Amino acid sequence: MAVRQVIPPVFQLFIAICDCFTLILSKSFPVQIQIRIDNFTAMNDLTISELIKFHGEEQGDSPALIYAGNTTCYTELISMGQRAARGLSNLGVSHGDRVAFWLPNCPAYVVLYLACAQLGAIAVAVNTRFRSTEVADILSRSGATCLIIWPDFRDINFLQILEELDKTALQNLRTIICYGEEETPSELSPFPSQIEKITYSELVQSQPLLKNHSTPTSGCNIFTTSGTTKAPKFVLHTHQSITNHALAIWRNLEQIIDNGVFFHTLPFCGVFGFNHLSAALAGGKASVIQSAFDAIDAVALIDKYQVHYLSATDDMLLTLLDADLRDSAMPSLVCCGYGAFNLPAEEITKKARQKGVTLVGLYGMERSSGFVRKAIARAHPRTSILAGWKISFQAGQSSCAQVRTLEIYFPIIKVVSWSLKGQA
Template sequence: MPLAQPAADVWTLVADVAGQTPDAPALTHGGRTVSFLELTESARRAAQGLADLGVGPGDRVALWLPNVPAYPILYLACIRLGAIAVAVNTRYRAVEVADIVGRSGAKVLACAPGFRRIDFLSILADIEPDALDRLAAIVTVGDEPASVPSAIARLRRVPYERLLSRPRLGLNNARASAPCNIFTTSGTTSAPKFVLHRQGAIASHAQQVARAFGFTAPDTLSLSILPLCGVYGFDQTMATLAAGKPCVLVESYEIDEIARLIADHRPTTLFGSDDLYARLLDAVPGDRPFPSVKWAGYAAFNASLDDIAETAEKRGLRLCGLYGMSEVQALYSLQPIDSDVAHRKKGGGVPTSPLGHVRVRDPETGELLGVGQPGMLECAGPSLMVGYYGNDAATAETVTADGYVRTGDLAELDGRGGFTFLSRMGDVLRLSGFLVNPLEIETHLQKLPSIAGCQAIAVPRPDGVRAVAFVILSPGATLDEAAAIAHCRQGLANYKVPVRVFAVDDFPRTPSANGFKIQRARLRDMALERL
């Protein structure tokens, strides 16, 4: 059975499953099923094809692909070669793609220029022709369009199918210590950093998640909705494969299509954001719209959906809060599935690995804090990154001398062996000497029917640091700023009351693999401009 022994590296992780259950389904996509044996055999052929292009140990291969079988096959090909797969966010545009490919020094870029659901072709057309000159080749997945942008027209292009026609690579450079993944951070104020992981960390984490999340159950089937280019979607899929169970790859984020796939395939587990579940519950009627789903992991990104876990519970969908980030991998922790919904809906939880450990530190004094005291979260365990690729200074700032990652998140120990995530430290407001989670202000303002969305930030004023709120109004509503501030005075401590409330059409955002993140630094600049 899979998971009987710890896998030293990623290739062993998947190949062991293929050896024990070769005909078991690994991936399903568009009516086609790929068995575990076909997955590993295709990866060995693709590895030979990449080797023909000059890819070897330590070389970088950029994967700019949607959730299609070519992604995990090319990833495992990199693993076999000892190469590093660079995840390129499918939401990125021309400048961002060129930056990631260039700074990582990628030798090969795999993309799908003819893919219809994401307009890769127009993005490629906007890339400066010389920005990709360091590439040895571009691997094109799917049919190549008749008109090819100049950025790639003069580069060597190799059809993905040609890679699969090559003989199987006999050499195996997979090692526990071999670097294998680069994920990009979704920074809102600077170029993304490159988070580097090694094979041993990826393999062991996948096995730990499979055990802790119950993926070893005989009926397990995952719906891989989240992009494989992000650590959240990647780790879900790898943990499912580690358990020897199938994944349905979802290339579209259209809610109707996702709902159809849930009905057709009856997955036992889902992972997504609060927004995803809210839209799914709106789209699918009935008292129990998703009866096959035992429980669903979710990340809370939208303060206006604070009650989504209770809403889902009433309709038979059990949501469980999680915690993760690129530096410690996704699914680092999970709220106990059998806990009450009020506890289960919170971000954080108990570390997935028995070797995982968290602590909370006062960001100013450096003192370690006890249960219920908010401070900066630090995480340790076998899933941690090697460091930031090409940026030793940033690594030294983030990883402590005793091996903990400084997450930059505000959290508190929960007294149950786990922790509760509160917010990003950079988002925390220090008002009148107190650390204030902006979610408190945002949630309170969103109780007003005229306010559909809210972001609260802090700005310096002559009378001290004060909160300022930016709101998106409900359709047809107008902002009564005085009434909004009075509403806050009635429900919040005086130092939490915003000094001003501004209406905006939308919040400034930056793309990440799982959606968009708010540019809070830009909001602070906007507040200072208006005060």
């Protein structure tokens, strides 16, 4: 497998030793320090296809996705992604095209995401809670040529919502891909007649496409962010930003996950949920997936698969704690990362303490990395982790409003619709 910009092991060792001395001087280390150089530390600037291919070669028969009692191994996942890539290519999807994912968590989401990544197409995340106004805005501004939906998910008529859109919002749309889990799907509704419609099951019957059409600098994800403007802002990520970030999260969670699995109930359409999915793929671990949050079912899955780590919003976590009637809730968890979005922090931390669940506060795009180290240090020997991003501290020379600020440079590109083609 081709690996770009590999750091020679001797320099890795030197950097790791320096990092250990930093820990010693800061007195922030536990009893034992380990220096570890493995395959992941050599990976830099990979495409998503290269990263997933690595795990296909290393552990092809290992579980990749677990959903509704069915297991898909890494070899099968890669094959399905390549078949979907061929199917998308036959529909005219190519490098730089935007494919909108208005889709709940399911294996098809992962397969189609890998297919887009292989083609160099850009996956545009659309929240399934969005309705006509938000969807019209995102489809129009992103210029999406393909839309993926689950037409009757939770008895919501997504095609009816599309029918209510201003037709100018659909002017770039050429294809709708319909996913369903019913024996007699209703996805091929006549609307809209001018747009080609195909089922997901038909798409993955194509012959595999083996060539990777992406590069590390190709765009691959667009997420929408809340902000001060009236419409959500678009953030375009490249393959290298996604893979580097996923590997960084995996390194931080590796000792907690250990030989276990990732559990996904947060939606993949947001960075909170997507980060967990990408970290699982980066670590070559299994992902247990819920299509929608159900607390009782989630507790049962956490027990069944002995989940060691979980991320959730505060209200989801409170619901999980209430759903588990045992004195010690979800006993397999080492810790749970959460974001305080809707409830006072004191309320959720008190409840978790009473139920024996260790909480870790998460913040920002990293979501599940830095603060988790505290929980790792309590339970495991410390492993030096090098993030690799540029950080500078310049007194009196800053682009920010205040001088003497810490500036962190992330590989994230903010774009608007008119510049998407150039960025791709």
